[in-house]
Amino acid sequence: MDIRLLRASDIPLIQHANLENLPENYFLKYYLYHALSWPQLSYVAVDVSRPPKTPYDHPKIVGYVLAKMEEEPADGVQHGHITSLSVMRTHRRLGIAEKLMRQSQLAMVETFGAHYVSLHVRVSNKAAIHLYRDTLGFKTEKTESKYYADGEDAYCMRLDLSFLREQLREAEEEQKEKNGTEGVDEGEPVGDVGRDPAAAKSSEPKIKVKVGRALGVGDLVEKVESKAS
Amino acid sequence: MAPQTLSTREANLFRTVIRYYEDKQYKRGLKAAEQILKKNPKHADTISMKALILNAQGKTEEAFALAKEALTIDMKSYICWHVYGILYRTNKNFDEAIKAYKFALKLEPDSHQIQRDLAVLQVQMRDYSGYVQSRFNMLKARPQLRQNWTALAIAYHLEGSLQQAENILTTYEKSITSTPLKTDLEHSEALLYKNSIIAEQGDIQRALEHLDTDCKNCLDRLAVMELRARYLAELGRKEEAAKAYRALLDRNPEFSDYYKGLVAALGIQEGDEESLSAVYAEYAAKYPRSDAAKRLPLDFLSGERFRAAAKAYLTLMFDKGVPSTFANLKHLYSDPFKKETLPALAEEYLSERDASDTEAQGNSDSSKGKGAALYFLAQHYNYYLSRDLAKATEFVEKAIELDPKNVDFHMTKARIFKHQGDLAKAAEQMDHARSLDTKDRYINSKAAKYQLRNNENEKALATLGLFTRAETPGGPLADLTDMQCIWFLTEDGEAWQRRGNVGLALKRYHTIFNIFDVWQEDQFDFHSFSLRKGQIRAYIDLIRWEDRLREHPFYSRAALDAVNLYLQMYDKPKGGANGVDGGEANGEDASERKKAAKKAKKEAQKAEREAAEKAAKQDPNKAQKSKDGEEPKKKDDDPNGAKLAATTDPLGDAMKFLGHLLQFSPKNIEAQIAGFEVFIRRKKYLLALRCLKASIALNKDHPKIPDQAARLRREVSGALDSLPPKAKEVIEAELAAVPGA
Numbered sequence: 008m009d010i011r012l013l014r015a016s017d018i019p020l021i022q023h024a025n026l027e028n029l030p031e032n033y034f035l036k037y038y039l040y041h042a043l044s045w046p047q048l049s050y051v052a053v054d055v056s057r058p059p060k061t062p063y064d065h066p067k068i069v070g071y072v073l074a075k076m077e078e079e080p081a082d083g084v085q086h087g088h089i090t091s092l093s094v095m096r097t098h099r100r101l102g103i104a105e106k107l108m109r110q111s112q113l114a115m116v117e118t119f120g121a122h123y124v125s126l127h128v129r130v131s132n133k134a135a136i137h138l139y140r141d142t143l144g145f146k147t148e149k150t151e152s153k154y155y156a157d158g159e160d161a162y163c164m165r166l167d168l169s170f171l172r173e174q175l176r177e178a179e180e181e182q183k184e185k186n187g188t189e190g191v192d193e194g195e196p197v198g199d200v201g202r203d204p205a206a207a208k209s210s211e212p213k214i215k216v217k218v219g220r221a222l223g224v225g226d227l228v229e230k231v232e233s234k235a236s
Numbered sequence: 237m238a239p240q241t242l243s244t245r246e247a248n249l250f251r252t253v254i255r256y257y258e259d260k261q262y263k264r265g266l267k268a269a270e271q272i273l274k275k276n277p278k279h280a281d282t283i284s285m286k287a288l289i290l291n292a293q294g295k296t297e298e299a300f301a302l303a304k305e306a307l308t309i310d311m312k313s314y315i316c317w318h319v320y321g322i323l324y325r326t327n328k329n330f331d332e333a334i335k336a337y338k339f340a341l342k343l344e345p346d347s348h349q350i351q352r353d354l355a356v357l358q359v360q361m362r363d364y365s366g367y368v369q370s371r372f373n374m375l376k377a378r379p380q381l382r383q384n385w386t387a388l389a390i391a392y393h394l395e396g397s398l399q400q401a402e403n404i405l406t407t408y409e410k411s412i413t414s415t416p417l418k419t420d421l422e423h424s425e426a427l428l429y430k431n432s433i434i435a436e437q438g439d440i441q442r443a444l445e446h447l448d449t450d451c452k453n454c455l456d457r458l459a460v461m462e463l464r465a466r467y468l469a470e471l472g473r474k475e476e477a478a479k480a481y482r483a484l485l486d487r488n489p490e491f492s493d494y495y496k497g498l499v500a501a502l503g504i505q506e507g508d509e510e511s512l513s514a515v516y517a518e519y520a521a522k523y524p525r526s527d528a529a530k531r532l533p534l535d536f537l538s539g540e541r542f543r544a545a546a547k548a549y550l551t552l553m554f555d556k557g558v559p560s561t562f563a564n565l566k567h568l569y570s571d572p573f574k575k576e577t578l579p580a581l582a583e584e585y586l587s588e589r590d591a592s593d594t595e596a597q598g599n600s601d602s603s604k605g606k607g608a609a610l611y612f613l614a615q616h617y618n619y620y621l622s623r624d625l626a627k628a629t630e631f632v633e634k635a636i637e638l639d640p641k642n643v644d645f646h647m648t649k650a651r652i653f654k655h656q657g658d659l660a661k662a663a664e665q666m667d668h669a670r671s672l673d674t675k676d677r678y679i680n681s682k683a684a685k686y687q688l689r690n691n692e693n694e695k696a697l698a699t700l701g702l703f704t705r706a707e708t709p710g711g712p713l714a715d716l717t718d719m720q721c722i723w724f725l726t727e728d729g730e731a732w733q734r735r736g737n738v739g740l741a742l743k744r745y746h747t748i749f750n751i752f753d754v755w756q757e758d759q760f761d762f763h764s765f766s767l768r769k770g771q772i773r774a775y776i777d778l779i780r781w782e783d784r785l786r787e788h789p790f791y792s793r794a795a796l797d798a799v800n801l802y803l804q805m806y807d808k809p810k811g812g813a814n815g816v817d818g819g820e821a822n823g824e825d826a827s828e829r830k831k832a833a834k835k836a837k838k839e840a841q842k843a844e845r846e847a848a849e850k851a852a853k854q855d856p857n858k859a860q861k862s863k864d865g866e867e868p869k870k871k872d873d874d875p876n877g878a879k880l881a882a883t884t885d886p887l888g889d890a891m892k893f894l895g896h897l898l899q900f901s902p903k904n905i906e907a908q909i910a911g912f913e914v915f916i917r918r919k920k921y922l923l924a925l926r927c928l929k930a931s932i933a934l935n936k937d938h939p940k941i942p943d944q945a946a947r948l949r950r951e952v953s954g955a956l957d958s959l960p961p962k963a964k965e966v967i968e969a970e971l972a973a974v975p976g977a
């Protein structure tokens with residue numbers, strides 16, 4: 008099982024895996040919307056071992072994580088959100104979900120300066136709760152009553168990503184030291200990913216594109232937001 | 237006729253019409269338009285706007301009539317032409333839309349909006365030279381926007397003018413006066429995009445230099461690292477390449493490409509098992525949770541080395557109770573030694589376990605240890621390369637005895653029934669597995685799939701209905717269709733086809749065809765969206781993928797089903813206006829089939845009725861969220877495919893599916909075989925010949941080839957008179973070279 012970044016050509020089989028595994032489903036366009044807005048954040052697990060039968064065989068997707076950045080965070084803090092995560096039953100308990108999540112979390116910090124990542128999970132979903140809480144260290148923020156279409160409650164969980172930001176800063180400093188004087192400082196503070204969120208926000212006007220109707224994908228966004236994973 | 241001009245009051249009113257349209261307040265928009273028209277019945281622009289609103293409400297014909305009327309009144313109005321273009325665009329006639337936009341633009345060269353609409357259509361239609369022109373105009377009009385520079389670069393890039401694309405990006409970069417912030421994602425992505433263009437030109441050395449300087453601080457760290465490793469490897473800078481791949485492995489030790497890259501950079505020879513092992517062992521030790529580092533060596537190890545590694549791996553997996561162990565190893569079965577060794581190791585594990593059974597029993601989770609090994613062996617004997625279904629049954633029963641409520645065990649039991657050819661029992665068993673974990677949709681999907689394989693369409697739909705959204709009007713079928721659930725539509729269609737219900741089978745295949753149309757159109761909004769987001773590399777990836785969208789097996793399977801069904805319909809034209817006929821016709825069981833078909837139809841009607849009733853019970857507020865006058869969802873006027881089945885030209889209908897099949901999957905031999913069958917019936921002998929030759933090139937031993945060759949020869953010699961002599965000559969010459977003809 009390779010764990011790697013999502014490609015556009017994976018999307019039909021990601022959608023397929025989602026339809027097989029979870030009751031919260033989306034149009035293909037919603038996957039495109041993720042892949043074209045935050046292409047660094049979504050990962051797949053693919054079975055590359057089976058020899059293709061035709062030149063057109065697509066590698067089988069056995070797991071995926073579909074992730075995004077919150078467009079307009081209510082708390083004003085840049086953070087990521089897990090839209091959907093699942094692994095085919097035939098490939099569960101191999102550590103795939105954990106690894107998908109870790110790759111996504113790292114990219115959230117590196118590329119988008121995320122401070123934390125949030126998600127929803129059914130209160131009855133033992134496997135997922137074990138993964139999030141015990142393996143990855145998520146904390147339960149609150150319970151949202153009747154969050155899911157069938158009336159089940161959701162836990163809102165979040166994971167503080169400071170530890171990754173810290174790691175990044177250290178790595179960067181190490182790099183700077185190694186480069187010595189040759190790497191002249193460009194005037195940016197070292198480890199700027201760690202700046203205060205408000206400052207980070209105002210310095211990033213360009214990525215703060217509002218996805219409204221004018222962008223054509225707007226209707227879609229509204230629709231799915233109301234039935235998130 | 238002179239175009240009418242509006243008074244100030246009405247000109248204002250006209251602007252509100254536009255606003256209402258943009259806000260989707262169609263009823264209000266229409267009212268305002270009527271108000272203008274009362275005084276100025278010949279005001280072309282207003283008539284056009286009215287057309288636009290009607291079009292948005294789904295009244296296409298009326299809209300087109302009005303738009304044409306507006307144009308005859310005022311040929312010189314760019315609004316009329318623009319609207320005319322929009323009508324064509326929303327009705328998917330992109331070529332006509334482009335023409336209309338061009339007219340509009342000629343009349344109003346400065347209209348940014350028309351230019352933009354035209355540009356989007358051009359790229360959607362892959363008119364790259366037109367797109368370059370449009371983007372050039374747009375850049376000239378607004379050079380201060382970075383997006384416009386990037387867009388022109390994209391246009392050049394897609395057109396294949398890589399050098400120009402790079403130049404445009406460079407020109408913009410040079411014009412930046414202040415250093416962009418490190419967190420400027422648009423900038424970061426533009427740099428990486430430029431880097432990809434440099435590499436695409438084949439100048440890897442320069443790409444690497446650019447990456448190491450300009451892209452050093454790009455926010456997409458992974459991209460920088462991956463590109464770096466690739467460039468270094470391509471340049472033969474092995475030591476650095478090895479370092480780069482190590483850095484990637486530290487980040488993600490679960491991607492086989494990174495190991496391959498490292499091994500190549502280290503110069504390790506293919507058969508050098510010892511050195512190869514050492515590489516993987518290092519990562520297995522460094523990352524104990526990595527599966528790849530432990531599993532991948534099984535691919536290249538042989539003999540005793542394989543045995544030892546496999547034993548360690550299996551023991552670990554069984555102890556942990558990983559149910560997917562067999563799925564992860566079955567690809568090794570192409571090697572006879574490995575195929576022997578793996579089950580032997582599982583048996584070994586079992587007997588070792590039995591020896592120390594007393595303590596093992598203390599472990600309450602029986603899917604671990606012994607259960608996992610039994611499960612492995614059941615799957616082993618169920619696998620086509622090592623099949624012994626009696627033994628498979630034996631092992632799965634033992635596993636179930638150990639853990640009677642284990643979903644995976646019961647699932648495998650169902651698979652064994654399937655391989656025994658007992659589809660009914662397989663379906664029943666899979667449904668039992670489902671009942672053991674009603675919260676897992678995966679097992680639900682499998683149960684439904686097995687029901688479909690057993691031709692139980694209604695039951696399958698009911699099963700799936702346990703997970704589909706209850707509030708979707710139209711029930712599970714509508715939800716699955718809305719959600720583009722291809723696997724279901726395909727299996728459902730195939731089951732209906734087996735049951736002789738041509739109508740519903742065709743209906744499903746056409747639905748899949750339409751979903752692919754939707755997927756192709758889905759890119760439309762992203763031509764502008766991606767420019768705003770600045771994620772250009774992802775956008776290029778999308779465009780390239782969309783270009784070959786229909787090579788997806790999802791498409792070819794449904795298309796082949798449809799073509800083959802149409803062929804049957806052509807060969808056996810039958811009365812059945814509702815299309816409940818077909819299947820393997822051979823007289824004897826015809827009445828049997830008719831009965832089945834009748835029953836199927838009744839059941840389908842019942843299912844539909846129930847769905848409609850259920851829909852009617854829905855909360856009306858929830859069912860229709862539509863705002864004022866928003867486009868109503870079009871009602872399906874052929875839900876059961878009766879019209880599709882009643883076709884008088886099945887071969888013509890087959891062409892719709894076949895065209896894309898041959899265009900996008902020419903190397904799929906089944907497509908070529910089917911193509912031949914359609915063309916020979918349509919007496920298109922040259923095209924039939926082309927398919928035949930393609931099949932031969934793909935696999936000259938395909939069993940259908942001699943028969944097809946013989947038939948083509950026979951037909952051609954019989955059709956001498958009707959065939960142009962030249963064509964006949966060509967075909968005969970070509971056929972001479974075909975075996976069996």
Ligand SMILES: CC(C)(COP(=O)(O)OP(=O)(O)OC[C@H]1O[C@@H](n2cnc3c(N)ncnc32)[C@H](O)[C@@H]1OP(=O)(O)O)[C@@H](O)C(=O)NCCC(=O)NCCS
Pocket residue numbers: 028029092093094095098099100101102103104105106127128129132133134135137138141142236
């Ligand atoms: C939840 C899910 C994604 C987990 O995938 P996975 O690849 O099997 O998970 P991993 O192998 O990475 O397991 C991570 C951890 O969770 C534990 N875990 C996994 N499945 C479990 C189960 N059924 N019960 C208890 N724990 C479980 C693992 O043991 C591991 O724990 P560890 O770190 O203590 O060793 C998968 O079960 C799934 O796809 N379920 C259906 C879809 C779904 O519910 N998605 C989540 C929606 S929020």
